[in-house]
Amino acid sequence: MNKNLGWKLGLIAATLIVFLIGIFGIPKEWSGKGLLASLQERIHLGLDLKGGTHLILQVQVNDAVNAESDHVVERLKDSLGKRKVNYTDITKPDPVGHPDQIVIKGVPPEATSDLRSIVSDSLPEYDLASGAENSWTLNMKAQTLSELKNRAVTQAIETIRNRIDSLGVTEPVIQEHGLGQYQILVQLPGVDDPARVKDIMQSTAMLEIKQVLSGPYASEQEALQQSNGVLPLNSMLLKGRSVGSKTSNDAGEEYYIVTRSSAVAGADLRPGGASVGRDSNTNTPDVGFLLTNAGGRKFAAFTGAHVGDRLAVVLDNRVREVAVINEQIHDQGRISGGGMNEQTAKDLALVLNSGALPASIKYLEERTVGPSLGTDSIRAGVQAAVIGMLAVLIFMLIYYRGAGINADIALILNLVILLGFLGYSGATLTLPGIAGVILTIGMGVDSNVLIFERIREELRNGKTPPSAVEQGFSHAWVTIVDTHVTTIVSAFILFIFGTGPVRGFAVTLTFGLLANLFTAVFVSRMIFDWILSRKQRGEALSI
Numbered sequence: 001m002n003k004n005l006g007w008k009l010g011l012i013a014a015t016l017i018v019f020l021i022g023i024f025g026i027p028k029e030w031s032g033k034g035l036l037a038s039l040q041e042r043i044h045l046g047l048d049l050k051g052g053t054h055l056i057l058q059v060q061v062n063d064a065v066n067a068e069s070d071h072v073v074e075r076l077k078d079s080l081g082k083r084k085v086n087y088t089d090i091t092k093p094d095p096v097g098h099p100d101q102i103v104i105k106g107v108p109p110e111a112t113s114d115l116r117s118i119v120s121d122s123l124p125e126y127d128l129a130s131g132a133e134n135s136w137t138l139n140m141k142a143q144t145l146s147e148l149k150n151r152a153v154t155q156a157i158e159t160i161r162n163r164i165d166s167l168g169v170t171e172p173v174i175q176e177h178g179l180g181q182y183q184i185l186v187q188l189p190g191v192d193d194p195a196r197v198k199d200i201m202q203s204t205a206m207l208e209i210k211q212v213l214s215g216p217y218a219s220e221q222e223a224l225q226q227s228n229g230v231l232p233l234n235s236m237l238l239k240g241r242s243v244g245s246k247t248s249n250d251a252g253e254e255y256y257i258v259t260r261s262s263a264v265a266g267a268d269l270r271p272g273g274a275s276v277g278r279d280s281n282t283n284t285p286d287v288g289f290l291l292t293n294a295g296g297r298k299f300a301a302f303t304g305a306h307v308g309d310r311l312a313v314v315l316d317n318r319v320r321e322v323a324v325i326n327e328q329i330h331d332q333g334r335i336s337g338g339g340m341n342e343q344t345a346k347d348l349a350l351v352l353n354s355g356a357l358p359a360s361i362k363y364l365e366e367r368t369v370g371p372s373l374g375t376d377s378i379r380a381g382v383q384a385a386v387i388g389m390l391a392v393l394i395f396m397l398i399y400y401r402g403a404g405i406n407a408d409i410a411l412i413l414n415l416v417i418l419l420g421f422l423g424y425s426g427a428t429l430t431l432p433g434i435a436g437v438i439l440t441i442g443m444g445v446d447s448n449v450l451i452f453e454r455i456r457e458e459l460r461n462g463k464t465p466p467s468a469v470e471q472g473f474s475h476a477w478v479t480i481v482d483t484h485v486t487t488i489v490s491a492f493i494l495f496i497f498g499t500g501p502v503r504g505f506a507v508t509l510t511f512g513l514l515a516n517l518f519t520a521v522f523v524s525r526m527i528f529d530w531i532l533s534r535k536q537r538g539e540a541l542s543i
Contacts, residue, residue, distance in 0.1 A: 005533065008526040015518075016413060019420025042423035045189065046430030046504055047173070047369055049378050052189040056365040057160075059182045063359035064152035065145065066092075066099040070261040072123060072138070073102060073234075079118045085111040091233055095260070100140035102126075107134050152358040153182050159357050160186065173428075178497060183364065189428075209264040209299070209333070212310035212322055215256035223255045234260045238312070240319025256319050258312050263302040268295025270331075276345045277334070285345035288334045296331030304328040317360070381434035388438050389415070392445050400452050402542025406527045407448040410519040414444045417515035418508065427511075430504035440512025443487070447520035450476045455543055465541040469528045477521065484513045 027038040047054060073090055080087060088106025092099065107115055115136060119128045125144040129137050140148075153176060161174045164186075177183035213235055217223040223237055224230075231237060239255050270290040279286045291299055303311075303325050313321040313333070393411065396404035418440060422429055455472030463471060488510055495506040532541070 005526065005530055008522075008529075012413070012523055012526065016416060019417045022420030022423035023416070025423070043419065044426060044428045045378070046428045046433070047187040047189045048431045049381075049429065050189040051369045052187065054365075054367040054369065055186040055188075055363070056177055056180070057156075057184045057186065058180070058362040058364050059153050059156050059184060060360045060362060061149040061152045061182050062096070062099050065140070065148055066095055067262075067265060067358070068148060069095075069099055069102060069140070072126070074261055075122065076102070076104070076118070079122055080115075083111075083114050083118065085114050085118075089233065092260075100145050102138040103131070104136045104138070105134070107136055109134065149182065153184065155358045156361065157184055160184065164188065180364075184361075208262040208314040210258040210260075210262050210312050210314055211306060212312045213257045213259065215258075216254035216322070217256075218254070220255055223257060227257065231257060236260050238314060238317060238319050240312075240314075254319070256312055256322065258314070258319075262314075263311065264291065264295055264299050264333075268292055268298065270295075276342075279334075285342050286334050287345050288332065291331040291333075293331070300328055300330045377431050381431055385434060385438050385441070389441050392441060396445065396448070400543055402531075403452055403455075403528075406524055406531075407445065407452070409527065410448065410524045411441065411444050413523055414440070414512065414515045414519040417518070418512045421511040421515070422508070425511075427507050428504060429508070432502065432505035433508040436505045436508030437512065439509060440516065443484075443513060444516045444520060446483070447476075447480050447516055448524065450479055451520070451524065452543055455541075459541070459543070465535070465539070466532050468541070469525075469532065473521065473525055473528075480517070480520065484517055488513050 023042060024035055024038040025042050027034045029037075069092060073092070076090055086106070086108055087104055090102065090104050092101060093103055094101065104115070112130075116128060119126060119138065123138065125141055126138040127141060129139070131137055157174055157176065161172070164172050164174065172189070173185065173187035175185055177185040213232060214226060215223065217226065220237065220239075235257050236259075237255055238258055239253055241254050268291050270292050274287055274289045277286055277288050278284070307325050307327060310322055310324050312319045313323075389411070393408045396407045396411075398404070400407065415437070418437060421427070427433075451472050454476045455468045458468035458471045459465070491506040491510045491513075495503050495510075498506060535541075
């Protein structure tokens with residue numbers, strides 16, 4: 001038995017050192033404050049412990065569907081023109097309720113085969129159905145529609161993550177919110193300026209450049225009066241303000257009738273191509289942007305065909321600037337005006353560089369946790385963990401006597417391994433995570449109780465101490481593995497379907513249970529073997 005004790009003790013010592021480094025790293029200062037600073041640097045605290053902002057955002061997925069169907073409308077017009085297929089109109093009858101539906105009117109019967117060929121070859125994601133009076137309806141397939149909406153949420157999460165990372169927020173939680181459809185959960189621990197972060201998060205940065213059909217108008221009523229109460233087909237009314245407009249009113253709000261489809265959209269922006277500059281006329285901050293090669297070609301074709309017309313730079317469904325197309329424009333442009341200052345220009349460039357959101361975002365919920373409340377939570381959680389652990393340690397010493405020391409050593413090592421796991425993995429410790437630590441303490445003692453009671457039973461049956469220890473560990477092993485595996489499976493399910501705090505509980509519980517398998521069986525057995533090696537044959541075991 002002694003020949004195995006050396007390497008077992010070495011393994012346990014190495015494990016202890018490795019996980020202590022996981023907890024504290026390499027402290028810069030070997031003092032109480034230095035160790036505490038290293039601990040705080042290694043163990044990341046969640047929103048409920050550190051304080052910060054909790055947001056739930058609703059992705060307006062129909063915006064992404066509208067943008068896609070607007071592109072399809074333009075492609076249809078181009079394809080029908082190339083095939084010389086006549087039609088009277090191509091519209092989206094209900095862009096709000098059914099943005100995935102497109103209606104083509106006035107297609108001659110002899111052009112039916114050409115239309116079907118265009119849709120089947122160029123638009124396989126749409127179903128084509130005939131209607132009354134030579135009309136045809138294109139409906140996006142259900143699977144394509146679902147994939148488009150889900151992709152919009154995924155892209156929005158990645159874009160928001162890029163923006164938050166650019167601001168330097170540590171350990172943010174940005175994920176799909178399982179309690180609502182097309183929602184995003186955002187938790188920002190320890191933010192210094194929550195108002196600014198929220199503004200950047202909520203800013204959709206949906207940059208679009210649209211053709212201006214008419215305007216500006218002083219009011220919405222005036223705009224509708226100029227259109228006989230009905231907006232032209234495939235148009236929309238947007239408000240905003242153009243700094244260069246000579247008719248700007250004192251209130252600063254103007255209305256423009258613009259095309260629904262965009263000459264340039266957010267997907268045409270070149271990542272990282274936005275930069276802060278100065279307007280040459282007003283010397284105020286502005287933001288320049290670059291387009292992708294495909295976006296530049298599309299913009300050049302559009303501006304070349306509309307020299308003399310006006311374009312509106314639209315950001316977040318508000319007109320920011322209106323300009324006349326004097327000549328063909330290729331792959332770059334500038335956004336100015338709107339009361340832009342240095343900070344807003346930098347924030348806008350940051351948002352554009354982090355990627356344009358595929359759809360707008362609606363702000364649903366905000367909760368703010370103050371640092372003082374987080375400190376109180378830490379104090380209460382640590383106090384509960386310490387009291388619970390001391391109670392367990394004292395109970396094991398009283399009830400199991402000498403063997404209780406064995407259990408206490410294994411329990412302390414279990415806690416060290418658990419905290420070391422958190423330090424190495426970068427997992428975030430939340431208040432439910434502290435509850436998971438406390439529950440792990442109970443589970444660790446449970447394993448020792450199973451083993452010790454089995455050893456007692458074997459001793460009562462007349463077995464010698466070495467034989468009782470051998471039989472106790474071998475018979476209790478199956479039960480310990482069974483209880484741990486079932487609990488780990490439950491924690492795994494919590495991690496998959498739970499949100500941030502629930503996941504924190506699942507992570508700490510799983511790590512603690514894995515550590516307990518090592519400490520309750522391997523470490524505890526090694527201690528028993530060491531004790532037995534120092535006893536005379538037939539000497540009683542304190543248990």
